[in-house]
Amino acid sequence: MSRNSRYVELDADRNSETRRLIDAGNRLAKEVARLFPSEPDLADRHYWLETMINHVPDYIYAKDAEGRFLIANEATVADNGFNDLQELVGKTDFDLHPPEFAETVSETERRVIETGEPIFGIEERAIVTKGYDRWLMTSKVPLRNKRGKIVGVVGISRDISERKAAERLLEGQARLLEMVARGEPLETFFHELVRLIERLMSGIKGSILLLSEDGRYLLQGAAPSLDETYCAVVHGLEIGPNSGPCGTAAWRGQQVIVSDILADPLWEGCAHVVEPFGFRACWSTPIFSRGRKVLGTFALYSGEAGAPNDQQQELIAMAAHLAGIAIERKRAEDRISFMAHHDAVTGLPNRALFEAEVSGMLESIRGREQWAALAFLDLDNFKLINDNLGHAAGDVLLKAVAGRMRAAVRKTDVVVRVGGDEFIILLNGVPTDRDLVLSRLEDIRTAIALPVQLQGRSLQVTCSMGVACYPSHGRTASELLANADLAMYRAKEFGRNNLQVFTAEMAAKAHEKLQLQEALREAIARDEFILHFQPQMSLASGRIFAAEALLRWQHPQRGLISPATFIPLAEETGLIVPIGDWVLRAACRQAKAWQEAGLPPLIVSVNVSARQFRERNWAARVAAVLAETGLHARYLELELTESLIMQDLAGAIATMHELEAIGVHLAIDDFGTGYSSLSALKRFPVSRLKIDRSFVEDIPSDPDDEAITAGIISLAQKLGLRVIAEGVETEAQVEFLQKSGCDEIQGYFLSPPLSSRDFQALLQGCDADGV
Numbered sequence: 001m002s003r004n005s006r007y008v009e010l011d012a013d014r015n016s017e018t019r020r021l022i023d024a025g026n027r028l029a030k031e032v033a034r035l036f037p038s039e040p041d042l043a044d045r046h047y048w049l050e051t052m053i054n055h056v057p058d059y060i061y062a063k064d065a066e067g068r069f070l071i072a073n074e075a076t077v078a079d080n081g082f083n084d085l086q087e088l089v090g091k092t093d094f095d096l097h098p099p100e101f102a103e104t105v106s107e108t109e110r111r112v113i114e115t116g117e118p119i120f121g122i123e124e125r126a127i128v129t130k131g132y133d134r135w136l137m138t139s140k141v142p143l144r145n146k147r148g149k150i151v152g153v154v155g156i157s158r159d160i161s162e163r164k165a166a167e168r169l170l171e172g173q174a175r176l177l178e179m180v181a182r183g184e185p186l187e188t189f190f191h192e193l194v195r196l197i198e199r200l201m202s203g204i205k206g207s208i209l210l211l212s213e214d215g216r217y218l219l220q221g222a223a224p225s226l227d228e229t230y231c232a233v234v235h236g237l238e239i240g241p242n243s244g245p246c247g248t249a250a251w252r253g254q255q256v257i258v259s260d261i262l263a264d265p266l267w268e269g270c271a272h273v274v275e276p277f278g279f280r281a282c283w284s285t286p287i288f289s290r291g292r293k294v295l296g297t298f299a300l301y302s303g304e305a306g307a308p309n310d311q312q313q314e315l316i317a318m319a320a321h322l323a324g325i326a327i328e329r330k331r332a333e334d335r336i337s338f339m340a341h342h343d344a345v346t347g348l349p350n351r352a353l354f355e356a357e358v359s360g361m362l363e364s365i366r367g368r369e370q371w372a373a374l375a376f377l378d379l380d381n382f383k384l385i386n387d388n389l390g391h392a393a394g395d396v397l398l399k400a401v402a403g404r405m406r407a408a409v410r411k412t413d414v415v416v417r418v419g420g421d422e423f424i425i426l427l428n429g430v431p432t433d434r435d436l437v438l439s440r441l442e443d444i445r446t447a448i449a450l451p452v453q454l455q456g457r458s459l460q461v462t463c464s465m466g467v468a469c470y471p472s473h474g475r476t477a478s479e480l481l482a483n484a485d486l487a488m489y490r491a492k493e494f495g496r497n498n499l500q501v502f503t504a505e506m507a508a509k510a511h512e513k514l515q516l517q518e519a520l521r522e523a524i525a526r527d528e529f530i531l532h533f534q535p536q537m538s539l540a541s542g543r544i545f546a547a548e549a550l551l552r553w554q555h556p557q558r559g560l561i562s563p564a565t566f567i568p569l570a571e572e573t574g575l576i577v578p579i580g581d582w583v584l585r586a587a588c589r590q591a592k593a594w595q596e597a598g599l600p601p602l603i604v605s606v607n608v609s610a611r612q613f614r615e616r617n618w619a620a621r622v623a624a625v626l627a628e629t630g631l632h633a634r635y636l637e638l639e640l641t642e643s644l645i646m647q648d649l650a651g652a653i654a655t656m657h658e659l660e661a662i663g664v665h666l667a668i669d670d671f672g673t674g675y676s677s678l679s680a681l682k683r684f685p686v687s688r689l690k691i692d693r694s695f696v697e698d699i700p701s702d703p704d705d706e707a708i709t710a711g712i713i714s715l716a717q718k719l720g721l722r723v724i725a726e727g728v729e730t731e732a733q734v735e736f737l738q739k740s741g742c743d744e745i746q747g748y749f750l751s752p753p754l755s756s757r758d759f760q761a762l763l764q765g766c767d768a769d770g771v
């Protein structure tokens with residue numbers, strides 16, 4: 001039996017077949033025992049070890065304390081550019097690599113030798129010669145002799161380039177997506193993308209081209225590594241079935257791989273264009289939108305002929321996909337930004353854009369002999385067209401008008417839709433000639449007023465325009481806007497369809513108005529209002545039977561202020577509602593107080609403004625005041641003006657009926673100045689007409705006024721209404737009115753408006769039957 005007990009010699013004493021088999025088995029066993037002796041000698045072990053480490057793809061080596069290679073596996077030898085281990089032995093990293101790399105390696109190894117501490121798993125750039133950028137994971141342990149003394153290092157390094165590349169790709173993708181999310185400029189994004197791909201594919205240069213808006217040309221997107229001359233040649237390339245790899249890829253919507261530029265028909269005739277740049281292959285991939293529309297191309301150029309491998313194809317697909325996301329996102333942002341800065345109906349810039357840019361525009365003419373004219377413009381009666389013909393027609397009109405305005409100004413001027421029917425025009429950098437500026441603006445007004453065909457009709461729309469000029473009417477955009485607005489307000493006051501240029505007087509008035517408005521607000525809070533009462537007398541009996549309540553503002557500094565000064569503003573601002581409520585309550589309370597003081601019951605007449613009358617449940621509010629003050633409804637008369645009623649005839653008549661139902665009297669004030677038609681008048685539940693003072697004023701000198709007054713009186717009689725004339729000052733007027741059949745009078749002839757105390761004294765001093 002051999003020393004190797006695992007390989008037993010078999011018993012040969014059997015039949016011949018079996019014997020032959022046994023002989024073969026024994027021969028095999030002997031051979032195995034020879035090849036694999038159980039106690040191998042040192043040389044065998046050395047050989048096995050060498051075989052083993054040479055089969056390992058990692059780099060394994062040992063170096064002495066001076067960093068000289070003692071031994072290394074085949075991978076180390078070959079990747080350092082040698083054929084045989086002996087060529088490497090004795091060399092240091094300084095002999096093999098650039099000094100900065102060698103220094104880093106030797107520094108690590110010195111540490112291991114000095115400390116005796118091994119280093120595991122450090123990542124380092126590869127300094128082996130494999131032609132492309134690679135990474136290693138390295139461990140180094142001290143090399144000891146038999147006595148345990150450290151005499152060098154043993155190193156083992158694994159190529160982790162692929163893992164590193166995958167990591168870098170992931171990081172790159174994350175960075176790119178973050179750039180998209182942050183809305184970085186497209187150009188920056190493209191640069192980063194191309195650079196990433198170039199880092200991952202050595203020897204490759206990338207370029208991104210974008211398809212022009214009309215879908216016909218390729219325009220430069222980014223090509224950070226390509227020669228500018230080459231980029232200039234490609235920029236503006238028309239796409240087509242045979243237009244280089246990029247032009248063709250964009251045309252077909254398919255990837256075009258040109259493996260050898262010099263041999264490919266796509267480059268026929270133009271290979272000489274790329275030749276100087278050293279390209280041999282070009283792979284162009286279309287960049288698609290989500291809806292598969294071509295947005296551009298992603299192209300890679302290689303100095304070597306060939307097609308991309310699977311891994312490279314994956315990278316290309318990823319890059320084209322990311323580029324598509326970025327382009328779409330940018331376009332969406334641009335769209336949103338356009339929508340945020342432009343008016344959807346007319347496509348004109350909106351106020352936000354104007355305000356963002358106007359300062360820069362004004363700045364551009366600062367110090368020059370030029371003006372900027374800012375016109376605020378409002379279409380007259382646009383609401384009427386919108387209400388009667390519908391919003392779609394209104395939009396058509398706005399578009400037409402916007403187009404005309406745009407056509408009437410220069411490219412450098414600005415036309416903005418502010419909202420509704422309001423526009424701003426900025427004529428920038430105009431000569432300092434007022435007449436010229438005004439004539440240009442008048443031209444725009446004329447263009448606007450040309451007929452527009454709407455729903456088969458020809459309509460005309462005029463405009464009111466207010467103008468403020470830089471620098472004399474304002475140095476900032478907001479000053480100019482505010483002043484042009486004031487001027488437009490004035491244009492409207494002048495009956496619309498005209499142009500007004502801002503003046504200092506307008507500003508002063510506006511300022512005054514603002515102050516008055518503020519003071520009025522405070523007056524309500526401080527209870528600074530009082531009522532005066534003006535008697536009304538029956539011409540037949542000579543009895544004072546009623547009093548008109550007239551508001552006064554007891555201003556702490558300015559004294560008694562007439563309502564004519566503040567009522568229009570109170571109406572404009574809506575302050576008339578709380579003020580009117582106060583008047584109604586105070587008048588009812590006073591009338592009731594006089595009754596309680598034992599005076600003969602009087603009707604108190606209260607002026608009602610349109611704004612008040614439109615308040616919801618106004619009749620119910622009147623009833624509540626009557627209940628609160630205890631005054632019977634028949635002692636209250638409400639004076640409504642013709643214009644108030646005509647603003648919303650149906651609504652006014654309904655409210656008048658509600659008031660009639662409560663039992664209050666209704667009168668029409670200022671009769672003759674409005675436009676109430678006779679047929680409408682018949683439907684008003686009123687009990688008297690009040691002839692406006694303007695007709696009474698010139699009686700008896702003006703025969704026309706006499707005729708009108710007499711006419712109103714006879715009309716009222718026919719309609720069964722009583723008539724009162726206001727503003728009666730003279731005996732002659734009284735005589736005329738009496739003769740004409742007027743029922744009642746009010747005016748200085750009788751008495752001016754009096755404080756409640758004076759009025760009470762007047763009543764008490766009166767003869768029970770008359771004044």
Ligand SMILES: Nc1nc2c(ncn2[C@@H]2O[C@@H]3COP(=O)(O)O[C@H]4[C@@H](O)[C@H](n5cnc6c(=O)[nH]c(N)nc65)O[C@@H]4COP(=O)(O)O[C@H]3[C@H]2O)c(=O)[nH]1
Nearest residue numbers: 550551562563564583607608609727728729747748749753
């Ligand atoms: N020249 C002349 N004037 C006379 C004569 N008799 C009366 N007046 C004045 O004519 C105005 C008559 O009031 P109105 O036509 O309702 O015109 C009123 C009325 O429209 C409005 N108003 C006054 N009080 C109120 C109120 O409480 N509410 C509302 N909404 N408006 C009021 O203010 C307007 C002006 O009121 P007042 O300044 O008080 O002016 C009063 C009165 O003082 C006269 O013989 N000759």
